[in-house]
Amino acid sequence: MQNEVIKESIESILKIRNLSFSYTGDECNMIFKNINIDISENEFFCIIGPSGCGKTTLLNIIAGFETATGGSVLQSGVEIKNVSHERAVVFQQDAVFPWLTVYQNIEYGLKVRNIPHEIREKRVREYLDVVGLTGFEDRYPRELSGGMKKRVDLARVLVNDPEMLLMDEPYGSLDALTKEKLQISLTEIWEHSRKTVVFVTHDLEEALFLGDRIVIMQHIKFNIPLRIIDVPFKRPREIFLKEEPEFQRMRRELLQEFKLL
Amino acid sequence: MKLGSYKSLFFVGVILIVWAIITQTTDWIQPIFIPSPSEIGKTVWEMRENLPLAILVSLGITLSGFGIGLLVGMAMGLAMAYSRNFLEMVGPILDFTRPVPVLALIPLFILWFGIGVLPQVFLVALGVSVIIGVETYESIKNMPLVYIRAASNLGADKKTIFRTVVVPYIVPYLIGAVRVAAAISWGLDVASEFMGAQVGLGYIMIVRQIYLDTAGILAIVVIYSTLALLFDQLIRKVEIRLTRWTERSKISFDNI
Ligand SMILES: Nc1ncnc2c1ncn2[C@@H]1O[C@H](COP(=O)(O)OP(=O)(O)OP(=O)(O)O)[C@@H](O)[C@H]1O
Ligand SMILES: [Mg+2]
Numbered sequence: 001m002q003n004e005v006i007k008e009s010i011e012s013i014l015k016i017r018n019l020s021f022s023y024t025g026d027e028c029n030m031i032f033k034n035i036n037i038d039i040s041e042n043e044f045f046c047i048i049g050p051s052g053c054g055k056t057t058l059l060n061i062i063a064g065f066e067t068a069t070g071g072s073v074l075q076s077g078v079e080i081k082n083v084s085h086e087r088a089v090v091f092q093q094d095a096v097f098p099w100l101t102v103y104q105n106i107e108y109g110l111k112v113r114n115i116p117h118e119i120r121e122k123r124v125r126e127y128l129d130v131v132g133l134t135g136f137e138d139r140y141p142r143e144l145s146g147g148m149k150k151r152v153d154l155a156r157v158l159v160n161d162p163e164m165l166l167m168d169e170p171y172g173s174l175d176a177l178t179k180e181k182l183q184i185s186l187t188e189i190w191e192h193s194r195k196t197v198v199f200v201t202h203d204l205e206e207a208l209f210l211g212d213r214i215v216i217m218q219h220i221k222f223n224i225p226l227r228i229i230d231v232p233f234k235r236p237r238e239i240f241l242k243e244e245p246e247f248q249r250m251r252r253e254l255l256q257e258f259k260l261l
Numbered sequence: 262m263k264l265g266s267y268k269s270l271f272f273v274g275v276i277l278i279v280w281a282i283i284t285q286t287t288d289w290i291q292p293i294f295i296p297s298p299s300e301i302g303k304t305v306w307e308m309r310e311n312l313p314l315a316i317l318v319s320l321g322i323t324l325s326g327f328g329i330g331l332l333v334g335m336a337m338g339l340a341m342a343y344s345r346n347f348l349e350m351v352g353p354i355l356d357f358t359r360p361v362p363v364l365a366l367i368p369l370f371i372l373w374f375g376i377g378v379l380p381q382v383f384l385v386a387l388g389v390s391v392i393i394g395v396e397t398y399e400s401i402k403n404m405p406l407v408y409i410r411a412a413s414n415l416g417a418d419k420k421t422i423f424r425t426v427v428v429p430y431i432v433p434y435l436i437g438a439v440r441v442a443a444a445i446s447w448g449l450d451v452a453s454e455f456m457g458a459q460v461g462l463g464y465i466m467i468v469r470q471i472y473l474d475t476a477g478i479l480a481i482v483v484i485y486s487t488l489a490l491l492f493d494q495l496i497r498k499v500e501i502r503l504t505r506w507t508e509r510s511k512i513s514f515d516n517i
Pocket of ligand 2 (some may be wrong): 022055056059168169
């Protein structure tokens with residue numbers, strides 16, 4: 001009995017089964033073919049690969065925005081067919097609503113789901129604080145820096161307490177320093193909440209610093225099978241980890257192996 | 262252009278002075294074509310008893326037609342984007358009828374609705390709603406998909422997405438069309454008063470034309486322009502309130 005409970009808890013929350021996708025629906029324009037990945041609960045899972053290999057497409061299928069051409073994605077055993085706030089997406093593009101203030105943006109999900117006002121206010125304040133935007137609640141997004149907008153975006157999904165986070169190169173467009181700051185704050189937030197995260201990036205260093213496991217996707221034309229790498233570094237992770245010889249060695253080896261940049 | 266800015270006032274002043282000098286001190290232009298500014302002023306003074314009612318009537322027709330057209334147009338545009346069925350039903354009809362100039366319908370309007378205020382309002386509303394309807398639909402079609410997806414991902418249903426994302430997003434894009442439609446609605450009002458009105462600015466204009474009273478016609482034109490200008494200013498006031506969140510107020514090419 002005890003054993004079964006444990007087994008249940010490490011059971012993968014997300015199962016990608018023989019997943020194929022083509023925007024046109026025909027065989028010869030496949031973006032990817034027969035992908036199989038299992039992602040377990042509370043895991044920080046990174047997807048890395050060169051531009052155009054289909055990372056966003058894969059994430060869109062998991063989110064429910066696109067329908068698989070073949071195969072399926074199961075969340076806790078149930079096939080994903082619709083969009084749900086339980087699989088919260090942080091988009092590659094800037095998706096913060098420019099017509100709402102920071103506060104209203106973060107409040108949006110709670111409001112449209114008719115969460116009572118008092119709870120809303122409390123949670124919004126809490127997450128304003130988590131992402132360090134207290135004091136900016138009445139600003140419009142055009143008055144924020146790129147990094148601040150990304151933090152609004154993150155708070156906007158975290159406040160809904162989703163089951164998992166799907167993050168699509170959230171820091172891809174930011175400068176190195178801001179990026180590093182946000183990575184640190186993301187690890188802190190994550191260690192606190194331990195939500196399942198699927199994190200797309202094309203930055204190997206970012207994937208090694210943040211992830212528990214990394215899958216390396218390649219363009220379909222190279223016909224390279226997916227490879228999944230376990231990241232051995234202990235948590236909680238500090239930013240100095242990036243300078244450790246072990247970290248650097250792993251990064252170099254993987255770079256050489258996959259010609260990633 | 263800002264109404265109160267010194268530059269524009271200066272410019273208008275220069276034009277008025279040149280106009281006055283040419284018409285009053287030279288005989289290059291006959292008064293029947295372009296009378297002097299003081300002549301026009303005199304005519305306005307002569308018409309002072311009929312003017313308030315005429316202005317009120319024309320203002321009423323234009324504004325109510327514009328208001329109805331705006332609401333109907335937005336509703337149509339939103340409905341076409343909301344429901345594929347509605348689009349497939351109404352879209353082709355709209356595509357066919359859009360190129361038909363509204364003014365060409367005047368004889369039919371008289372035939373169908375007779376003469377009176379109602380068909381006049383209807384004519385203005387029709388012209389405005391077509392412009393706004395098309396523009397509303399097009400702005401929605403040009404929306405970045407990511408906002409819709411984000412809203413849906415955060416738990417909003419279709420109706421909520423329209424209310425909280427689509428409408429606020431398109432407002433700044435509609436302002437241009439709203440201003441154009443507002444300007445056009447004054448012209449439509451003039452045309453509608455040609456459908457046998459008995460009172461109103463357009464009606465006065467027709468009467469003055471019969472008497473070849475150029476000053477009278479120009480006086481009405483000036484009144485129409487003033488009303489249109491004031492209305493445009495009002496729209497811009499509303500615009501500033503509605504589009505505080507956009508960057509457009511900040512765009513300037515002065516430093517480039
Ligand atoms: N809406 C679409 N319609 C048709 N083809 C698309 C569409 N979106 C993406 N593609 C194509 O699918 C492929 C994968 O795109 P995708 O956006 O998933 O790549 P990506 O790995 O996320 O790249 P990046 O790192 O640049 O974001 C690309 O070749 C792209 O041209
Ligand atoms: Mg992408």
